[in-house]
Amino acid sequence: MSTSNGHSGSQDLVLRVGGDSAAGGIVATGEIFAFMAAYAGLEVYTTRTIPAEIKGGHVMYQMRAALEPLVAQGDELDVLLAYDEETYERYHRLLKRNGVLVYNSNDVKLDPNGDSHLQIGIPLHDIAKSLSFARGYNMVAVGALVKLFDMDMDIAKKAVEKRFGRHADVLPTNIAALEKGYLFVEQKVSKDAPFHLPIPSGPRIDRLVLSGNQAISLGAIAANCRFFAGYPITPASEIMEFLAAEFPKYGGTVIQAEDEIAALQPACRPKSRRATCATPASPETTTRRASSSRQPPSKTASTR
Numbered sequence: 261m262s263t264s265n266g267h268s269g270s271q272d273l274v275l276r277v278g279g280d281s282a283a284g285g286i287v288a289t290g291e292i293f294a295f296m297a298a299y300a301g302l303e304v305y306t307t308r309t310i311p312a313e314i315k316g317g318h319v320m321y322q323m324r325a326a327l328e329p330l331v332a333q334g335d336e337l338d339v340l341l342a343y344d345e346e347t348y349e350r351y352h353r354l355l356k357r358n359g360v361l362v363y364n365s366n367d368v369k370l371d372p373n374g375d376s377h378l379q380i381g382i383p384l385h386d387i388a389k390s391l392s393f394a395r396g397y398n399m400v401a402v403g404a405l406v407k408l409f410d411m412d413m414d415i416a417k418k419a420v421e422k423r424f425g426r427h428a429d430v431l432p433t434n435i436a437a438l439e440k441g442y443l444f445v446e447q448k449v450s451k452d453a454p455f456h457l458p459i460p461s462g463p464r465i466d467r468l469v470l471s472g473n474q475a476i477s478l479g480a481i482a483a484n485c486r487f488f489a490g491y492p493i494t495p496a497s498e499i500m501e502f503l504a505a506e507f508p509k510y511g512g513t514v515i516q517a518e519d520e521i522a523a524l525q526p527a528c529r530p531k532s533r534r535a536t537c538a539t540p541a542s543p544e545t546t547t548r549r550a551s552s553s554r555q556p557p558s559k560t561a562s563t564r
């Protein structure tokens with residue numbers, strides 16, 4: 261379902277971000293950029309992996325964006341953002357012939373002649389530290405992606421404002437980091453973006469960005485489930501977090517148990533209301549879908 265990319269009329273673009281979850285900000289990079297694409301009115305389909313190690317481990321986040329509804333995550337990559345060398349080793353072979361490799365040059369050292377793809381090294385940590393915002397290196401990366409995908413910077417800023425609206429104290433530094441990443445690519449690489457995310461014509465349509473776990477939670481509420489017992493462990497934690505926030509509005513109850521087996525006991529006990537419990541199962545992958553609020557969530561946007 262892939263199409264040719266670039267200014268010649270791209271309709272379908274795939275981004276993959278990878279790094280060590282212990283460093284933080286890996287998944288957030290993909291989530292923020294996916295939110296921007298959805299805010300711009302595009303259809304978005306994402307998937308991610310979840311490390312099994314409590315102390316962290318390699319994590320991947322992939323986003324596919326297009327004008328038309330998507331039913332799969334996409335195979336080959338247009339852009340690979342590598343926060344570490346493991347990401348490069350794992351995924352650089354998935355890049356399309358005209359794909360672009362973006363990497364954190366503070367942590368990744370690559371042979372400029374060792375890969376046929378366009379390589380863009382960005383000192384993410386150095387740029388973030390120059391703003392006295394060391395944790396904002398991922399927002400610098402998002403700014404670089406905004407330029408590479410030829411996204412409207414005003415739309416990108418509005419999406420950041422919408423996402424961080426409740427945290428006004430950190431909004432200025434995040435916007436500054438976004439602009440720094442954008443300008444780095446424009447000034448150090450090229451003013452012409454290698455890709456172009458198409459923007460739908462006509463009035464902007466609000467998009468519902470929904471994960472599989474959130475869809476499960478909404479389904480439970482719609483089915484009149486009013487009791488939930490669970491053990492908070494990835495990837496099922498999102499279900500408990502969502503229902504803990506929403507159930508009180510409907511007179512429901514959420515119980516956090518000490519383990520998976522303990523969660524089953526109270527879920528089996530209620531007689532006057534529907535109940536459920538949740539615990540993670542493999543594969544350790546979740547998907548997320550952004551679609552028009554006029555359409556039902558895709559069946560593919562689910563987690564097992």
